[in-house]
Amino acid sequence: MATEIKLPRLGQGMESGTIVRWLKSEGDTVEKGEPLYELDTEKVTQEVEADASGVLLKIAIEGGEVEVGKTIAFIGEQGEEIAAEPSGNGGAPQSAEKPAEAPAREPEREEGREASAEPEPPPEAAAETEAPRQEGRVKASPLARRIARERGIELDGLTGTGPDGRVVAEDVERAAASPAAPVPAAASAAPAAAPAVSGEVEVQKLSSLRKTIARRLTAAWEVPAFQITMSADMTRALELRKLLVAQAAEGQPRPTVTDVLTKVSAIALLRHRAVNARYTDEGIEIHPTANIGLAVATSRGLIVPVIPSCERRTLADIAVARADVVSRAQQGKLQQADLDGGTFTISNLGMYGVEQFIAVLNPPQAAILAVGASEERPVVLDGEIVARPMMTMTLTCDHRAIDGAVAAEFLQTVKDFLEEPGLTL
Numbered sequence: 387m388a389t390e391i392k393l394p395r396l397g398q399g400m401e402s403g404t405i406v407r408w409l410k411s412e413g414d415t416v417e418k419g420e421p422l423y424e425l426d427t428e429k430v431t432q433e434v435e436a437d438a439s440g441v442l443l444k445i446a447i448e449g450g451e452v453e454v455g456k457t458i459a460f461i462g463e464q465g466e467e468i469a470a471e472p473s474g475n476g477g478a479p480q481s482a483e484k485p486a487e488a489p490a491r492e493p494e495r496e497e498g499r500e501a502s503a504e505p506e507p508p509p510e511a512a513a514e515t516e517a518p519r520q521e522g523r524v525k526a527s528p529l530a531r532r533i534a535r536e537r538g539i540e541l542d543g544l545t546g547t548g549p550d551g552r553v554v555a556e557d558v559e560r561a562a563a564s565p566a567a568p569v570p571a572a573a574s575a576a577p578a579a580a581p582a583v584s585g586e587v588e589v590q591k592l593s594s595l596r597k598t599i600a601r602r603l604t605a606a607w608e609v610p611a612f613q614i615t616m617s618a619d620m621t622r623a624l625e626l627r628k629l630l631v632a633q634a635a636e637g638q639p640r641p642t643v644t645d646v647l648t649k650v651s652a653i654a655l656l657r658h659r660a661v662n663a664r665y666t667d668e669g670i671e672i673h674p675t676a677n678i679g680l681a682v683a684t685s686r687g688l689i690v691p692v693i694p695s696c697e698r699r700t701l702a703d704i705a706v707a708r709a710d711v712v713s714r715a716q717q718g719k720l721q722q723a724d725l726d727g728g729t730f731t732i733s734n735l736g737m738y739g740v741e742q743f744i745a746v747l748n749p750p751q752a753a754i755l756a757v758g759a760s761e762e763r764p765v766v767l768d769g770e771i772v773a774r775p776m777m778t779m780t781l782t783c784d785h786r787a788i789d790g791a792v793a794a795e796f797l798q799t800v801k802d803f804l805e806e807p808g809l810t811l
Contacts, residue, residue, distance in 0.1 A: 387462070388443055388462030388467075388468050389460065389461045390457045390460060391437055391460065392456060393454050393456050395455075397427065400427060403426060404427075405423055406423075407449065408422070410422055411442070413442065415441055417439050420436050421434070421436075436461065437461070439461070440461040440463060442459060443462050443468055444459060445458070524541045524542050525552040526546065526553035527552060530557065535591065537562050537590070544561055593687070606748070610784070612785050613744055613783075614780070614783075617777065618776070618800070619774050619775070619776060619805050620643075620804060623643070623807060626646065627642070630702070638705070639709035644680065644757075645705045647800075648696050648704050648708070648732060649701050650803035650804055651676070651678060651732060651800055652676035654800045655796070658792060658795055659674075660788060661730070661783075661796045663788070665749070670787045671750075673729045675695045675697065675729070676729060677692050677694045677728050678730050678731070679693075679731040679748065680708060681733035681745070682715045684716050689720065690725065690731055690748060691712070691720055691725060692724065692725060692728040693707045728748070730755070734757040736759035736777070739759055740759060741759055742780060744780055745780070745782055749784075752783060752786075752788050753782065753784070753788060753793070754781075755800075756779070760775045761775065761776060762775055762776075763776040779801070781796070781797045
């Protein structure tokens with residue numbers, strides 16, 4: 387009996403995903419564990435492996451947004467018959483996954499590719515060519531599709547420079563920067579000769595990631611949170627970083643202030659385990675390891691990849707792990723596993739010259755540390771006023787899980803470790 391391939395739940399709270407492209411065609415042999423298709427979830431695009439070995443008998447849903455648990459394909463023996471109505475589809479027509487259209491056949495995809503390579507028709511012919519272009523699925527990389535969605539650019543109006551005419555991110559960026567960049571259909575209906583309106587409002591459609599950010603931040607603001615602030619003398623920490631940079635092997639990432647913060651925070655979290663917590667409806671989870679998330683700004687929006695077990699890693703190891711996840715986050719290559727399991731988050735805006743700020747909680751985590759820039763400030767040392775590199779830290783806590791005194795003790799420990807890194811040994 388053929389195996390139904392259903393859309394998996396790849397993370398907590400995942401309700402649906404968008405099938406970007408199939409890596410196998412109907413009739414191809416598939417091995418269990420082999421990449422089968424690319425799936426775009428709320429935060430990452432990743433390859434999903436096949437659940438079974440055999441022949442890809444049928445692709446039930448070619449692309450588009452699909453609910454978790456729906457049958458999207460069948461794998462079985464060559465010539466095996468397929469059930470008329472697969473389980474998990476709820477009797478819904480497959481065309482629901484692609485608005486008002488049945489799954490595209492190969493000839494239609496070829497027409498779409500040919501249409502994407504033809505010169506853009508004059509305005510009066512736009513209405514006639516728009517529908518045929520939508521029938522064919524334009525070949526494009528996941529990153530190109532994501533950028534196009536965020537900037538409101540129609541992929542079927544672009545000429546791809548990738549393999550087999552595939553539209554890549556550079557093609558979309560070039561189109562966005564061009565004065566004649568393709569625009570959404572509603573805008574393209576306007577006469578070409580109409581002058582641009584000064585001060586015209588630009589409306590950017592919400593990407594799936596931006597919707598997720600909005601939903602999570604709204605939930606975070608409903609949490610009864612409080613903040614405490616301390617400043618640390620970074621003289622010794624900066625000296626330590628300078629030594630580590632000098633000793634780093636050639637070709638290896640150079641340790642940063644964020645890496646130092648990650649290490650000292652991890653050790654402080656194990657000394658004050660109540661802060662290394664997640665608040666749930668069932669209770670407060672106190673975790674035995676410090677899985678620290680780093681807030682990373684990307685072209686898509688804010689993403690928080692996690693470095694697990696930071697208390698066990700050396701600063702050099704943390705630097706390598708940080709460089710890896712930040713690079714993949716900015717390239718849109720994170721896996722769902724890179725985002726799961728965080729117990730604490732650090733958000734560092736010091737590189738932007740920000741002196742102090744308050745970070746919003748990252749539920750269900752109970753605390754997040756906001757870090758500003760290290761800057762020379764006058765301080766009193768041994769009865770004299772001297773200039774020292776000071777850094778302001780603000781800890782935001784979920785008051786349902788952490789009390790003020792606990793938070794203050796944790797932040798004092800972080801401050802002590804930064805001012806004397808030898809205390810972490």
